[in-house]
Amino acid sequence: GAGVSQSPSNKVTEKGKDVELRCDPISGHTALYWYRQRLGQGLEFLIYFQGNSAPDKSGLPSDRFSAERTGESVSTLTIQRTQQEDSAVYLCASSLVPGINQPQHFGDGTRLSIL
């Protein structure tokens, strides 16, 4: 597709369940990012993948959060034993190369609601 694609668009689950969120970056984009956005707040960085380098996981809030990316393609963000505080929109973005002026292109996000 032409843009970053995320699925599902909405996810409602019970506290304690695991969830998996998917991101398809723009073809050819080597860099991929996950962010979390709570209602009415700014974007909170979670994790960054660049090519085959080790990911930057410095933004992951706890060990319940993990993410994987195979090569330069799809990425999945997994949240284990979900808590109500995990309710947010999870945004994925990709960029062509981590060049100095390359903007990040965002998907529409997954709205996660923990009951």
Added chain:
Amino acid sequence: GQNIDQPTEMTATEGAIVQINCTYQTSGFNGLFWYQQHAGEAPTFLSYNVLDGLEEKGRFSSFLSRSKGYSYLLLKELQMKDSASYLCAVRETGPHAGNMLTFGGGTRLMVKP
């Protein structure tokens, strides 16, 4: 680490000009981005500044002063569709910086008739 501040909300009138300010503190500055985000939608790229001065793109302009840690986004001839949140984001230098951005909390702009 970084600290990015921008006003939470602003209101302006259709046809007018509005300036949205962003101040930042960073250990190694490597560029500033502005994004627009309509409610319930993804952020979309508006502008990029890495050198001091003004970048103009149609009705939107962005200014940067690195010595002051300050940027603003200027919107001219406001239209109702400009009602959105405007996000300031800073990239810093460093071995893991890559293209990683730190975002401010966003400024919610309401344009009134």
